[in-house]
Amino acid sequence: MAPLHLRFPSLLLLLTAGCLAPTPASTEQPVAPDPRGLREWTYVPDLPISAPPYDRVQASWKQRLDVPYVFIEHRGSYADTGALIPVVYRELVAQGLEPDGPPFALFYDDPARVPAEELRSRACIPIRGPRAVRAPLAYEVLRSTTVGYAFVSGAYPEVPRAYPGVFAYLKRMGWAQAGPIREIYLVPPGADPDPAALLCEVQIPARPGGAD
Numbered sequence: 001m002a003p004l005h006l007r008f009p010s011l012l013l014l015l016t017a018g019c020l021a022p023t024p025a026s027t028e029q030p031v032a033p034d035p036r037g038l039r040e041w042t043y044v045p046d047l048p049i050s051a052p053p054y055d056r057v058q059a060s061w062k063q064r065l066d067v068p069y070v071f072i073e074h075r076g077s078y079a080d081t082g083a084l085i086p087v088v089y090r091e092l093v094a095q096g097l098e099p100d101g102p103p104f105a106l107f108y109d110d111p112a113r114v115p116a117e118e119l120r121s122r123a124c125i126p127i128r129g130p131r132a133v134r135a136p137l138a139y140e141v142l143r144s145t146t147v148g149y150a151f152v153s154g155a156y157p158e159v160p161r162a163y164p165g166v167f168a169y170l171k172r173m174g175w176a177q178a179g180p181i182r183e184i185y186l187v188p189p190g191a192d193p194d195p196a197a198l199l200c201e202v203q204i205p206a207r208p209g210g211a212d
Helices: 010-014 082-094 156-173
Strands: 006-008 041-043 059-064 067-075 104-107 120-126 138-142 145-153 175-177 181-185 199-208
Touching: 059 156, 059 199, 067 082, 082 120, 145 156, 156 175, 156 181, 156 199
Parallel strands: none
Antiparallel strands: 006 041, 059 145, 067 120, 067 138, 104 120, 104 181, 145 199, 175 199, 181 199
8 A cells, every 4th residue: 555645746635525615635745846847745545545456446426626737639549648748747847837736647438449549538737727828738627527536556557457446436326427537646656666656546527327
């Protein structure tokens, strides 16, 4: 299990835990930045952290707030999406913008149904918006919605193995997926990362009943 105090930028302190008013989950304190220059804070997750092999995933729900962000669109294998995050960060700095939280990725399609070359995803960094940006960046707001979520440790390419646990939670709630899956990378991997020290929040937008 990852350490109790985990490094991450401040976006999640603006998210709620099942209510409409923001409820900070911890006191944030600045610590040393990671090698790519992203600011970091300590953070205590509000759920138990689920570890590989993800036989048991601790999930809950909350009302996500609006998140302004910049991104680069990607079409192709999801394995290549994460490599675009440093590119987004370099472009963000070059355009005089500052990150306002940890990087994340959005995944729009089911790889079991869509060919790899047609998969749609985004590599994203939240900012204080609205902002005018130049190509290759684009700007959008991730809208407030109800999400099922879980915190998972382990190597980031293995995070999708935890999805079934969050989907099982949505099914128990009588909810269906209602938007792209979001992976928030709360601990930046180093040059030689310890997978057990990595932490990702998985969010799946939800709505009552029905098919997606």
